[in-house]
Amino acid sequence: MSVSKLPPPERVGSFSEKWPPKPTWKAPDDVPDLTGQIFLVTGGNVGIGRETCRVLVARNAKVYLATRSEERARIAIDDICKSTGKSNIHFLKIDLADLASVRKAAEEYMSLEQELHVLINNAGVLYSPGIGPQTAQGYDVQFGVHVLGAEPFSSFTFAAFAYEIEFLGHYFLTLLLMPTLLRTAKGEVSGKPTLVRVVSVSSDAHEMTAPKEGIVWDSLKKGDAALPARKKLTGTRLYGQSKLGMVLISSELARRYGDQGVVAISLHPGGVKSELLRHLHPIIAWIVEKIRIYPVSLGVITSLYAATSEAALEMNGEYLTAWARRQVPSKHAQNPELREMLWKWCEEQVSGF
Numbered sequence: 001m002s003v004s005k006l007p008p009p010e011r012v013g014s015f016s017e018k019w020p021p022k023p024t025w026k027a028p029d030d031v032p033d034l035t036g037q038i039f040l041v042t043g044g045n046v047g048i049g050r051e052t053c054r055v056l057v058a059r060n061a062k063v064y065l066a067t068r069s070e071e072r073a074r075i076a077i078d079d080i081c082k083s084t085g086k087s088n089i090h091f092l093k094i095d096l097a098d099l100a101s102v103r104k105a106a107e108e109y110m111s112l113e114q115e116l117h118v119l120i121n122n123a124g125v126l127y128s129p130g131i132g133p134q135t136a137q138g139y140d141v142q143f144g145v146h147v148l149g150a151e152p153f154s155s156f157t158f159a160a161f162a163y164e165i166e167f168l169g170h171y172f173l174t175l176l177l178m179p180t181l182l183r184t185a186k187g188e189v190s191g192k193p194t195l196v197r198v199v200s201v202s203s204d205a206h207e208m209t210a211p212k213e214g215i216v217w218d219s220l221k222k223g224d225a226a227l228p229a230r231k232k233l234t235g236t237r238l239y240g241q242s243k244l245g246m247v248l249i250s251s252e253l254a255r256r257y258g259d260q261g262v263v264a265i266s267l268h269p270g271g272v273k274s275e276l277l278r279h280l281h282p283i284i285a286w287i288v289e290k291i292r293i294y295p296v297s298l299g300v301i302t303s304l305y306a307a308t309s310e311a312a313l314e315m316n317g318e319y320l321t322a323w324a325r326r327q328v329p330s331k332h333a334q335n336p337e338l339r340e341m342l343w344k345w346c347e348e349q350v351s352g353f
């Protein structure tokens with residue numbers, strides 16, 4: 001299967017994205033039995049990721065909860081085991097802001113499992129705190145320090161390095177796990193060819209707050225070289241850019257691997273209550289909370305639909321919005337040249353890791 005052969009989706013307006021009608025596909029009710037399937041969910045310890053893991057485990061999947069803090073992961077795993085009465089959930093250590101850690105996590109996964117049916121690239125960060133080094137590769141250490149202790153809105157205004165996690169870390173993880181995904185798709189281990197999925201949790205911010213140029217390449221340079229561009233963009237635009245990156249990488253995955261049995265879908269999960277606002281200034285967080293009114297039980301619907309529904313298997317290369325509706329992504333997200341340029345940029349960043 002290559003990219004989606006469905007008729008093009010109709011445009012869902014931004015009002016409807018923010019305040020969606022009642023879902024027609026529901027979780028956990030409409031999630032099928034997942035016995036025999038292995039899922040890897042990044043950022044599964046809280047928020048949308050944790051609830052996604054809970055439903056998958058309840059539906060008999062084997063789940064790897066991949067996150068950076070073992071302590072926080074164990075709390076989530078205990079909670080999920082208690083609430084579902086099932087225990088097929090396992091911790092995988094990964095820091096997506098450290099490419100060496102991403103490789104280690106992928107290698108550990110591959111030492112444990114020969115198959116992977118669904119990878120859910122869920123982890124994300126909204127305005128990382130302006131404290132110290134942001135990444136193990138030393139992106140912008142000084143800038144982080146500058147922001148610390150500056151004006152009250154500093155972390156809201158300037159400090160966002162989400163791109164590291166959202167499209168570079170996830171890009172690398174997906175690529176490292178691709179041989180396992182393809183082996184699963186071919187049925188080399190099970191004897192049964194099947195479609196496998198890569199689900200990328202992006203955001204409507206990929207359109208609403210991305211830079212008007214799409215990707216501002218100067219802001220992706222390492223260290224001080226990127227500061228002027230980053231300051232000009234502000235954290236809001238950098239977050240939008242990182243989410244645009246996820247949509248672009250997802251559609252490039254669809255194009256490159258769609259005919260080998262990989263279904264790649266990106267999505268906006270809806271505005272839901274989670275820990276995502278933890279780095280925002282409290283006043284800004286309070287305002288945003290007034291808009292993000294939905295419980296996380298609704299916020300998992302779109303991810304679970306993309307990751308488990310039969311219908312989504314037809315949607316390779318598509319972008320979904322809340323709750324589990326096909327959506328037309330932004331113009332930049334549909335730009336094939338930008339897609340390829342970003343893919344190449346990612347390739348260059350991960351070389352040597």
Ligand SMILES: NC(=O)c1ccc[n+]([C@@H]2O[C@H](COP(=O)([O-])OP(=O)(O)OC[C@H]3O[C@@H](n4cnc5c(N)ncnc54)[C@H](OP(=O)(O)O)[C@@H]3O)[C@@H](O)[C@H]2O)c1
Nearest residue numbers: 043045047048095096097122123124203271272274275276
């Ligand atoms: N909630 C919304 O309204 C909304 C709207 C649009 C899009 N989204 C997207 O939905 C996804 C899930 O967000 P959420 O709302 O559930 O937020 P959340 O509660 O803050 O969860 C984010 C998860 O990402 C993990 N994470 C962050 N940095 C990481 C790193 N370097 N390495 C590994 N894991 C890392 C966090 O782990 P720690 O606990 O260790 O930090 C946490 O598990 C994100 O991609 C977010 O951008 C959410």
